[in-house]
Amino acid sequence: MAEDGLTRDGATDFRNECCERLAYYGINTNLVNYLKFELNQSNVVAVNNVTNWSGTCYVMPLLGAFLADAYLGRYWTIASFSIIYVFGMTLLTLSASIHGLKPSCDRANVCHTTGLQTSVFFLGLYLVALGTGGIKPCVSSFGADQFDDSDEDEKKKKSSFFNWFYFSINIGALISASVLVWIQTNVGWGWGFGIPAVAMAIAVVSFFSGTPLYRNQRLGGSPLTRMCQVLVASFRKFRVEVPDDKSLLFETADHESAVMGSRKLDHTDQLSFFDKAAVETPSDRLKGSANQWKLCTVTQVEELKSITRLLPVWATGIIFSAVYSQIGTLFVLQGNTMDLRMGKSFEIPSASLSLFDTISVIFWVPIYDRAIVPFARRFTGHKNGFTQLQRIAIGLVISIFAMLVAGTLELVRLREVRKHNYYELKHIPMSIFLQVPQYFIIGCAEVFTFIGQLEFFYEQAPDAMRSLCSALSLTTAALGNYLSTFLVNIVTDMSTRHGKPGWIPDDLNHGHLHYFFWLLAVLSVLNLGFYLLVARWYTYKKAVVSSD
Template structure:
């Protein structure tokens, strides 16, 4: 589209941000009304439509910008509108796919069957593995096609691939286990808040069996198992206290009286929030691969051979390769080995797995900081301040990318499984979407930290920690800062994890097999 760098960067970040907001919409529709199957089916079709428009925008004469000479294209309003319509249809389609696919896949395993339950833990590993296989192909083969063949083919190939994916998804329709949508989760949460505050003066009985619950075996919430009472956040138990006025009514007012299961749904969400918050710092560390790691790499020797230079952004491939390496190692080697000592069928609990990833992310920042310190010492020793590329190979960055990939396998996959397992049955898509928002907040926090650090470090008129010429900066100090924040975050996480109470579901899941 021949946009300026600033406009293009803003458009990319706006679009990326939208891709992390729309999952909240898709997750809400899945849990409340459509169910995960129809949400995936509907939104993946929208995704294919968006990819098709994008392909046409880059291929069809009249829809693609007129280029009079190299890098001089002048898109019309129609062409720009058509292009962005395709782009944002993809963002909308993503909203229904991101929060539902992993949850829908996990739904296919029966929690009441120990063998299937064990396989479900492996499913999350291999699901994340397949995502990274796709990322590897996209960042190598497709980028080469887009650069050397053309954008029409570069967009057309993934459009066709996505169409095949949709056909593949529909082909298994008769085999799927589907969760029944449970109605608006936001309404149920608000009802507990309102009912508990309206009964703030009511005393909760000591015998929790006296709290209100439906007499039927199944929960009043469609698609959800009953949840056993937990002692934490006892204030909300007031919503389940049955008063004399409640007993006189033919049917209880849901804004005055809620079931124990409904109260426990809210408690489960509240208990998840501190774990969710500790994921933001990890996402901040992860986001450095697309920002400061790239800037650091730009100052180093980019040559692979005499006639070929590797773009610094391409080193993120080693993160993808790391994930592809560590997933089978974790599933085939680490889990069986850990199982002997922890006696846990999954090797580690989900909270333990996340904690290990947080520790590894600290190591990644220490390695990145150490590399930058060595690079700056070389600059100082040889007076390389005005040299664009310091004679230090960019491949010295590979360890920090590889370590972050290892941390991903522990923390991101652990979070994926944890949020699925600990979410109420009828809110699993919404909680999966909630876990995705840590990535967005991690990017926002990274931007905030950079701005604060630059404001603070340039007060005396100096170049600051992250100047345009990093040879005059102190990028290593920023990596040390992230390492310190990660250590503090790990301490907070360990406290939260110790306090955490796992949900207690009663009975088998209410799967409906069409």
């Protein structure tokens, strides 16, 4: 590795992620407004379509991770799915540019769409989701693979890699929230989708240009098959007693584990039922070789244990992701009702306020890396300042305040509406920049929780399951978006009974959006309590240290 910890291939990884996130946020940041004003959808339908699509973007990585770990490797998975991504972006651009594919709008600026136009748009949208599925679980792991875990200096720099990797994500998001949203609002959606399509194409070319420099990890075979083998073997031997001497459990005598591309894992005492799979009995061998559906190695058993131990921590990320999803949905709709003027003539698009979330991340990442970590290290003695679980917890606490602030702002806004009878005004005289604190607080929470999750799931993943575990961490974002959709549907159904406008009507001046934000705050408090219990009992994985 180079002296700064980043080879040219590492720099390529940052550039690629910056361009890919520019493309993703170029769609996501202002998508709710496109659906509302161009496809003429209601607030609830538009919000749910955004969160459903975002959720799909983050659940598809399970497919990409499986292919990467078992068959293609991270390099070829990124390469092939990037091409699908570019194709989807191209289709979106055409759907917003070509006559007959883009919606037609009347003189009152009310747009009307045909079934074909809607279908082409959503086809492009979900092709992007598929492309994301192959890139997201691999790109952070692929970048981290460029560091040698056996070298203590490189291992320390790998922690910084995740900070700066997330920094590059937010550079792309910053350009999207500022430049692209303005272009979409004031120039046209064709240009607004076309520019990120070109950026993504550049990212693909950049990725291929670094091919000779990459360090590629060996494939470890299908992780799902190995986990199934442990489950089957454990249940087959449910009557078998596990010996007190754990050195009697089955493991290969070779220096490397039986799982290609993976170090051996030491035995841990938790989830001891799975240890039955590594207890050798006379019927476990067929013609001298072990039947893998009857007898598994300790490393294979510990792989399943590692994944199982991750699940409670993983589950606590769902509520946080539901909070984060408000940036691209209800925060934007809330901003639409406020004074968008900046100066006498310029109007800032409501979706552009998300740049303050990005600015917050860009502000906090170097401060965390250069100031908070050295300061915390004095008190904790931990090389990274905080453990990964402590870092995640701090972000969960901060996210609660984001929802409290957003709810309080909406309560103040509604009081102004009632006090001055602003019910019929499209934009009430309250500056949209009053939303800045809620965006900035969420950005701060991201630096702790999202980056902490990235590093935690990579470090705690078995070597041959790192793409799968990266995908697993991303599914919290998927389920968080789906949870947001579910909550919006539930509160809409319950709050619109007996002819009431509900919490989230098309005209928010008649709604109670603050109740929804406060509901998320309450759920976040409960989630934090559960997380603290989970973190207290978590056991970190133990890789066998080489004697060489």
